[in-house]
Amino acid sequence: MTINQSGWRPTAPEQGESSGETFTGNRALMLDEPLIFEIGSSETTGVDFDFAPSPLPGEGQSQAQPSAPLPTLSPEGRGLSRLGNLARTAPIGLPGLSEPETVRHYTRLSRQNYAIDLGLFPLGSCTMKHNPRLNERMARLPGFADLHPLTPVDRCQGAFEVIHQLAHWLVTLTGMHSVAMSPKAGAHGELCGVLAIRAALDAKGEQTRKVMLVPESAHGTNPATAAFAGFSVEDIPATAAGRVDLEALKARLGPDVAGVMITNPNTCGLFEPDMREISEAVHAAGGYVYCDGANFNAIVGRVRPGDLGIDAMHINLHKTFSTPHGGGGPGSGPVVFSEALTPYAPLPFVEKQGDQFVLVEEETAGEHHASSFGRMTAFHGQMGMFTRALTYILSHGADGLRQVAEDAVLNANYILRSMEDVLDAPFAGSGPCMHEAIFSDKGLPEGFSTIDVAKGLIDEGFHPMTVYFPLVVHGAMLVEPTETESKATLDQFIGAFRSVATRAKNGAPALKGAPHFAPRRRLDETLAARKPVLAWKGAD
């Protein structure tokens, strides 16, 4: 078997010698890797099992001899008759690899990834900070990792205590009244928040409030969430200074408006200075204020959202409290609530009664929880993420978390001021940014755009910033350095960013072909969407 068995890389040494191509597809230490379906087989396995479980006492001799056959799925096999006519007969088509092959396959794949452990991830709106390994070690303690969610309640008090302690920190840091821990991700938290708003309105007999106002600068999940929860969505424009247009918002408020979903600090990286006025106006009009708390890391320890009149806000634990992003998840999105929305918070939740932690579920919800809008997920939420977040929080303490916000904001402003002479910075004139700085493609010559700057940064060894978001800025480049980057790293990034931006402004043709040094050159996304190939279809 050769690595090229599928024929998708038909290079030959005699063609490759002068072209820079290779027979294997590998480039020195950069190794190409086929799919498991191309290198594995249905007869290969990387696990050994004990032989059939010993018969129970009274059932005769143990058959657990090394030579004993493994249980088979034939209907005659001992104990297998209970599958009846459902016993699987057809092959599944799953490839297996031996253990060394498995480790090598995934290790080789890992090398084709950029990651925060390799360098700066200057992504606006998706905080990518150092992930301490202590968090990982704590989450893997058997008392947390090897614990079943339906363990009798007095046998998992330590786990409930973790949830309770984290909840206490979140409520105290945000200055809010309560917190729902069960939402599984940021967008799930948004859903939790707007369902609480719906439930509160319904409880007041205000079923006619069906409109959710969402500023233009909001994350795309916000309108999707509101629609998913049965609201109709209306945009509120942004001002030229990148903030919510307060007058436009006020003008739209009325008896059909359920509330507003706002992001603060917003996706332009700016604090909404009118936040208290917005809250007061929405409340006066009978609505509620949802805040997308994705950017809480910019203000943690310096501002409590509760003091701004917010009714519900989710917190992406990975962003503010360093649980790893994992290539796109899992997330965790606890939601803090004002007193007004607290009665409607979802089940289940953990409460301390005397010395004991109890799990408040459907059956145990007493009168004061009777108005809960219900259950959002099967169990208690992302326990593994809670342990990591609490570990990070305790490591930093109240003083360290305040420093987190300060350093995050300092680093972002340092980049803003170090770049504004080479790249257009549309809001630089309206004062400091918060945790992220925004630039645009204004001033780039015909034929060059944000994407070329992004791909150029890849060749400089950096993950690109967030591109084309927020939508209110043309050709947006959103940069968030986070607080865990050193000045030396920032200086190196700024040097590279300035160099790439300058080359783009000069129309350097090589930039159009970037990245040149990544494991893959620009990928054809149109082809992928037009002729979707979503699963391996090769011969078994």
Next chain:
Amino acid sequence: MRYLPLTQPDRDAMLATIGAASIDDLFIDVPEAARLDGPVHGLPLHASEMAVERHLSALARKNLAAGDAPFFLGAGAYRHHVPASVDHIIQRGEFLTAYTPYQPEIAQGTLQVMFEFQSQVARLLGCDVANASMYDGSTACWEAIVMARRVTRRGKAILSGGLHPHYVSVAQTMAKFTGDVLDTRLPTLGADADGDDLIALIDDETSCVVVQYPDILGRIADLSALADACHAKKALLVAVVTEPVALGAIRSPGEMGADIVVGEGQSIGVGLQFGGPYVGLFACSEKLVRQMPGRLCGETVDAEGKRGFVLTLSTREQHIRREKATSNICTSSVLCALAWSVHMTLLGEKGLRQLAAINHAGASAAADRLAAVPGVELVTDRFFNEFTLKLPREARPMVRTLADRGILAGVSLGRLYPGVEALQNGLIVAVTETSTAEDVETLAVALEEALA
């Protein structure tokens, strides 16, 4: 504050570059009244690595871990042995600390894993295509109901009594807000999983029938007739799998005609984790793919013609369609999907079948032993690795009594269905390759004593 690399001289130099006199100048947009002048009151200050480790270890020790007791809990979360390589791989920084693969040229590792995961899941569940994971089984189940509404343009879903009650709860919560009509029922403590009896309920308003396989009581039933009945009325069959290891021993729902198969992937590679993070599986037939929620990875080529992978069909997603998006989901459980995929690759077809066979054989032996305890009755004789016992009295206090003796005996139906009189004596017992014959004997003897 060991995670913050800036020194005070760094900060001073940076403030000078910015042209700010102090850090407070950078927070001028925050209204005066909302600014805190120091660390939030009432919370402790920073602590050393050793101190934090001591604190959390003490909390962990207050719990009775599954590995420290004869353990028989299932009901939607299962304990299987996870090979050491799985955790090693997912702790590699290049996977653990990577971002969502929006820049595919430098995320081929994650993207290829997603593609391989999709392919493995589709094959295991018996469908054409799968997405790259959801939050968990319960939320994937709701997404399937919503998808069935979109596909059929009908709003009434029939939920089997064999569906996990927490999954039913999640669907009921959401349906309150979306206007979906759910026809739900309770399980009966009898030998047969419901399925065929749902057929009579299907009408022209039905978007889908949702069944669990094996069901909450561990029972298994052929879904073919139900699938045919759904299709005859142009409704979809949604099958929910909470124990995917079962599909190494029994036919997949897709093979039996299910249109959408969702599942909880936790039992392969992920671990119990007190309820999360888990990994939702979601698969369907090819013709429904544009209605499927969640992230999808697709194969394509790069500028040099080399095979590569990208996130695709994003026109269904919230960042393009905003309020018209297929769902609001903006993540997937990629790291858990990686763990699932690595474990499945280590197993392969052969290993999965062996694992399933060992589970079934162990459960069968345990069922016989426990049913021999005087007064205890085995509810069903058609199961995979989980079965339900009917005790001569309420199971819930019995579970607590046994827990006090250090035995995690199973999940009582009383905990899952509080207040439902007819179910209070039921005890769900799960047996996997991690349960030993000695554990089963310990449980049987303790049960016998407690019932005497």
